Amino acid sequence: MAIVLAGAAAGGSLVTPPPAVAHATADAAPTAPTAKAAYDYREVSIPGTGGITLDGNVFVPRTPGPHPAVVFISSWGLEDHEYIAQAARFAEKGYIVLSYTARGFFNSGGGIDVAGPDDVADGSKVIDWLVAHTPVDRSKIGLAGISYGSGFGQLIAAHDERVAAVVAMDTWGDLVESLYANETRHMGAFTLLAGSGLLLGRFSPSTRTILEDFAANRNVPKLIEWGRVRSPGTYRPRLNARKVPIFISNAYGETLFGPNQVLVHFDRLTGPKRLDLSVGDHAMAHATGLLGVDSRTWNDAHRWFDHYLRGQDNGIDREPPIAAEVHWSRKVETYRDVADFTGSYERLALNVPSAKGEGALGRAMPTAAWGKTLRSGQDSGANAGVVILSAGLQTFGIPNQLQTRWISRSTAGIWSTAPLKATKRLRGAPMLDLTVKPSARTATLVSYLYDVDAHGNGRLITHEAHSLLRAAPGKAVRVPIRLQATSFDVPAGHRLMLLIDTKDPIYGDATVPGATITVQSPSAVSLPLG
Template identity: 40%
Template sequence: MTNDNFKRCQKHALHLFRSNFVIILLAFISTISFSASAKICLQFPNFPTGQYQFEDDIKVPSFDGTELAINLFTPINDQPAQGYPAIIFANSWVLDEHEYLIQAKQFAEKGYIVLSYSARGWGCSDGQVNVAGDKDVTDVSALIDWLLANTPVDANNIGISGISYGSGISLLALAKEPRLKTAVAMSTWGSLGESLYQEQTPRMFWGFLLVSSGFLTADLEPVIARNYANLIFNQNIPETLEWAKMRSVDQYINLINERNAPVYLANNLGDNLFQPNNLLEFYQNLTVPKRIDLNQGTHASGEGFGLIGLESFTWTNTHRWFDYWLKGEATGIMNDAPVTMEVAHTGERDHFNNYPLNETETQRFYLKARGLFTQGGLQRSSYSPWWPKSNQIFSGLDTIATTVIPLVSEILDAHLNLPVKTPMGLISRVNGIVFQSDKLDSTMSIRGIPKLDIRLEPSLAQFQLNAYLYDVDRSGIGTLITHGPITKYRAVPFRSESFQWDLVATAYDIPQGHRLAIAFDTFDALYAVPTLLPYSVKFNFSSGQDSFLEVPTRAN
């Protein structure tokens, strides 16, 4: 087949893939739009108690006439001379202003005015979903105007908070609205572009879940679905990433730093929507009073239990944070270590003085070629074969090296202690490859972001590689620790070069006597593939051209 014919076949296959996907996506969206397109609009009865007044029938006009639905808790007794401190809560994606009722009640009982609202396009609010754009940020300013005009609020002590979607609005509002003193952001992002398209890898599962659920429960701006399709089909990428950049708080970090506005961040190490890596970078670049807690769990699960009144490490610290910054109480929150990581499957939490973690060191493992009947190796010293070697894997089929069921697997792992288990010897040698260390002499406490530098030779310009880090027990069963994808659209076919990428941050202890392993294949249900054409990837090994895995560890 000539090169021109090959390119025509490639374009034809990609066209079919795109066409079929668009038909399926549009059919699904049309169905739910016809059957539902219904925003969730609820209203609770107003009522007073001995401690606060609750009102749920309030509409606040914004700058452009859009009316925002809010509910309001106002304390009744012991009003301070300067007024009550206030907290604004912004809703999560799909949910509305009533999301925070239990927590709002608890804050109101302690003497806070609490305003929870549905962002434009959600719940009973007018307008279209703006995805933490300028309209959403200006809406927060309108809410503060209304608070100052209609409630006994302390103008110098107003904070803002939210989970997921609401957390992004909270951080961007803190950057741009000087009347906000502090923010608490849970399950949030630093860079929206990195969250949706890190390493050029579109988040297929989470993107589809967000877009489809948004069409079911809100009025979305049309650009949202278009941008999701752009990422999936690798088209209009610069414009799409520019749209995301305008909604990324890391672009406005100087505004937060300039006025020294305190920030508390919380995220989950198993969050495959807003993975913690870019948030850690954002935290690192903050120069303000700050804190970050990394929990086990998937998106919003670490703090979700607190919404229904159950014990929550994040919500406990949220109360301590606001009590300190808005009420001036000596809660001790600023005396605690500012960086914590919950260690997988232990119920314990590790504490650090800063990020990057000064308490860790980097252990490097060099990849060694696999043999005809043996797995590849992970060794401490550089691998220098007598002659160049290579191991080849093929696309087309998935392997049992996988994150398994998106969303579900992360919840089972973090909250029910049912991690993803994989028999390492059964991972396909045709479509995957495993590199495994010797037995560990001591416990390996992994804390932070593992990194890869691998010498690869793809057969196509478009390819994807998924890496899975495992704790392998004495029987050869691997427990998934973390993973990370890389996708390329403009690689040079049949040229060997080094590719670097990060795995998702983790906190995990591998017991003494177990092995560390890294597996690779070309597909995972979380991510969109770059092509349906078959391709191969060679792992190349030669003297002076190392491939290696770097693991950040804490001394035991």
């Protein structure tokens, strides 16, 4: 995809920016700053590690320095002009703002390293350039980014003590968990990332080898080690030792970086921290802010840097650390910590399915043993939808919905509550405790939790996949499954439905053709009540 860069040549004097700067995507470009702005702007080339050059742009206030600085790192498949609107907002408040394109994409050299050691070293080189070429306050440098750039921010902060604060939007704490949770490959996310990387960038030889291994499901130990090196959680002790202030903003419906691994990472950070949780999928809550539209999460990002880089007493450090948006009502609730967000659990037993193929979810344990046999590798009609799109539409009030009467009862196991007498609050990660008996050594279970109205319309609340890779055929085994966290109110009169099958298009399953897996008693689901 072609990219149009406007402005002065790299290395030239600071100049007023052009009337507009084009994005590397089809999205409408935000209006660039005008000649009346209280800052100057230019395009720059920055030496990266290994002799490559990184493409970037910088805003510098015209008032005397030193100034605090924000460094933006581009998202996957985008480039440094992604943040023009927000960079201008920060510059108007007296920040130096430097944005750069990650290696391997567009006009930046090198090959895509997927937040690896070369990317971390590049981040330090960018800070070197900032110190050498701008009147920056070296003790007040913050890193920020959406998605790909958000992981960079945490990783660079763990390795470079000059980073004073981080804003990480749509980020990850554990890349292994993000792509290979419960020993199940997240093929929808992988296909999107690999395909867009091939189209818009250049993979390094080592990255290409890793992607080929992931696609072929081989060399798994090597894949896991590769992911750990690229996980902010691996370096959490370094972040905690320096008490780096970290603001994380993610969505419940994330199909790239699910909320559970972010909650674990956030919970174990011991420095100043804040977590915003929003309805939707990857980057949806932050996209409007890139266009200059007012945004709750971007406003919090500004407040975070204003406090930790400018010393502004705006109260963000005294607010409850977790702000969680609730599905459909869009109200924002606050919590002291992850335990407070989840609250207590209500345990409901899975009971014997009826002749129609549906069992009850209730507090009473079944009085007799039962089993529901699922044919492996067959899609029941329930699925998590299209990566980013299906959950992303929830940002705009459109649920990921299906008519439950069309679900194949011979392919799926279904358990439902009676119509609720009062609204049921779900806050956190529902947990399954299943007993299963596979007929083959490997198998995959996909579990979904639905909010079902009186007409049988089911809105997907959350889901998760879990693979058994070393099972003993014919032997029952207990399988704990933590569904992805949510904040969802199920209205009175609706039912909660748990559905379990063995196939979903966004996952790479481990099913064996012709095999079966039996869900049997005792099995239960525990609902987080917040």
